[in-house]
Amino acid sequence: MKKMSKILARVMAAVMAIAFVFTAVPAFSFDAKAAETVQDEIPTKARIYVRVINNYAIKINLRESGYKIKNLKSSSSNLKVFNTYENSSTNTYGDSYKSQLEIGCYARQEGVYKVSFNLVKGSKKTKKTVIVYAKNDGPFKKVTFAGKNLDVYDGGMAPADSGVFKAVMNKGYRLKKIEMEVNVIKDDSYSESSKYINTNRSATVIKNGAKVNLSNVAYKYLSSYTSSYSSEYNSLTEEEDMVALTQFRVTYVDKYTKQEMYATYSMYKLVNFAK
Amino acid sequence: MKIKEFSKKLAAFALAFAMIVPTAIPVSAATCPSSVEVKTYKNGYYYTGTHNGAPIEIALDEKGDYIGNLKSSSVNCRVYRVYTSTSNKKAKIGVWSKTPGTYTVTFDVFNSNKVKKESKSIVVKVSYYTYSTSPIKDVLYSGKSIYSGYYDAISIPKSGKLEVKLTKGNKLKGIRIGTREAKTNIYKYKSTKNGKKITLSKVPYKYSYSSSTYSYRRENMEADTMIEITYINKKKEVCTYTTSISKLVNYAK
Structure with missing residues (x-):
């Protein structure tokens, strides 16, 4: 039973890690306010927990619409990645993000990994790299x-x-x-x-x-x-x-x-x- | 009698007859379930997402209809009208309880002129939906405890035996396995016997939408298999414990 509650505490911690949304803080406050002018948000680092599925580990917000992720790669077979989300808006109102993309990550063991991909819009192609820290300890x-x-x-x-x-x-x-x-x-x-x-x-x-x-x-x-x-x-x-x-x-x-x-x-x- | 006079008299008679024959006005009735099951925790529970998770949904018959005089048979089962829309002809009742049992919820249906149309009564069965694992000794899939550290969602076998072990004094009532239906994203449940082989779901959550100005696509990495365990605890209360097994199905090779 003792072993059980210890394990359960770990499991719950993992569940809560997702449920409580350990998320990178955007430029906005608690109360979602529209920023005057948005800047492209392309992270260079990301933090995840080991053997915890994080479907939005890397969040990319762009000012222009129509962007897609191509050639998504992980530096190791111990870190699996997937383009889990994309949206594109050609609405002219508001000054919010017009392309939003997410990359999910799953690490089989602790480590520091490199995730690379291309941001593609038409003939435009830019290579991006994100360093992903997969660690067990929580804040x-x-x-x-x-x-x-x-x-x-x-x-x-x-x-x-x-x-x-x-x-x-x-x-x-x-x-x-x-x-x-x-x-x-x-x-x-x-x-x-x-x-x-x-x-x-x-x-x-x-x-x-x-x-x-x-x-x-x-x-x-x-x-x-x-x-x-x-x-x-x-x-x-x-x-x-x-x-x-x-x-x-x-x-x-x-x-x-x-x-x-x-x-x-x-x-x-x-x-x-x-x- | 001349024909002209006769037909005039006949017309007058027909008209008089039509006016005294009572027209059958259909009795409009609100539609709602006769009983609902509500799951809660030891300290109570409230579904998130405002009225979307409200357990009692009432379809009202006519525009302008609304519900009132909402009452619960016990202080151990709190109720409240959490949603009403006279244009959508819908009302929803929220239920809050931390005490398992069977309760009766009653209310009246009124029309737009505040005239009472009918009374309704709904049976509410409250039971525990608990993460408290003390009744669950262990849940084994393919010979390994699903609680043994964080299992590898990639190498976990596609199928295997599912075994539920309860602590002393708790009796297993049933096990259901839920797998996602690709078209609707809803989990469909099937009963299974303790110790029998199950096959994990291969369907991840997937949703897409597109219009002329906006499009989005979401697809998760994992396919979840829900495991719903119903048992009777030491106090003879029916409890449901749900857990899940995730298997990674989407990843860049």
Whole structure:
């Protein structure tokens, strides 16, 4: 049983590594804002865990549409790679990425590998190389909220309404910041008969080890019209969650790539139910 | 009676008759399941993705219909209307519970004039969906424990015997194997016996879309085989434990 729980802890850690999305931090903040001018994002380094399937280990974001990945190669048979995703948009609105590509990686053992490929658009061809660090150690020794170890998944319900959020890092990983994100209801209603309510996310920076209160605000969307003429013209679309979601985003510097990455922890609190 | 006069009288009679014969108005009824199964964890559970995972979906009959007076038979089973759309003629009820059992959820259906049309009653069966592995002693595939370190997703055999071992006091009720259907990406389940040979799925998640201005394609590296174990625990509660085995099927040679 002891061996079992130890192994399980490792398995859970791996599952959580994917679930908590250890991802490279993009130029944007927690709350997805459109950047004024986007720059091509082509990583030169990537970090993965051993024998953990990562379908988006390498993420490429380009300003121009129509790019494809060709001649994808790995420097070793111990690192398998695959072009798992591509999109292309010729929409003229917005200044977002028009080509997005992803390369999945799977390492059979620890090592430092080279992944090479060509970015191709029509007759244009550029060779790219990414150094992939496949290592077993994770950034966190322990992450807790109200004393509960967040590495063990049991549904995501919060153990208490408030508590201390604390992240203890492993050697070589540096904690950069912790943000707490909650729902904020935005009421853009015109009048009682013409209502519009939506929910945004809002993040604030918190200190490691700080005592925080979980949010009571559940996601809500409402669009309603009540006619003074005839009920035939009435309409109502309403969505409201039973739980309020508080998310903690821990940003840290990876030991190997020296790039910023983050892990997200979600805590749910039951706030809406029929009396 | 002259013919002209007769036909006039006949027409008047026919019209009077038509007006007093009651027209059969069909009774519109909302459609919803009579019972649902909800899985939860010891500390409760909420499906992510707002209303998309809500366990009770109601198809309303007429535009403008909505549900109200939502009640649960017990405080151990919380319910809430998580979605309503009068134009889509749909409503969804979320369920939150951390106590396995059988509960009754009731609500009324109203029309756009706030007149009650009918009452509905749904049986909700709550059981544990747990990652807690204490009842699971081990799960072996092709002779190796699926928990023995991180198995190699490349060299794992395409088929092999599946063996489930439970700890004392827990009784195995059934095992189902889920494999992905290529067309729909949905997992289809088939029952298997403990100790029997199973074949791993070869179908990875795959999805593509294209329009005149936007296209995208996604295809994962691995094919997952879901293993759903249903057992009865020491408290005589029916529990479901799900795990999976991944095999890498897509990679550049």
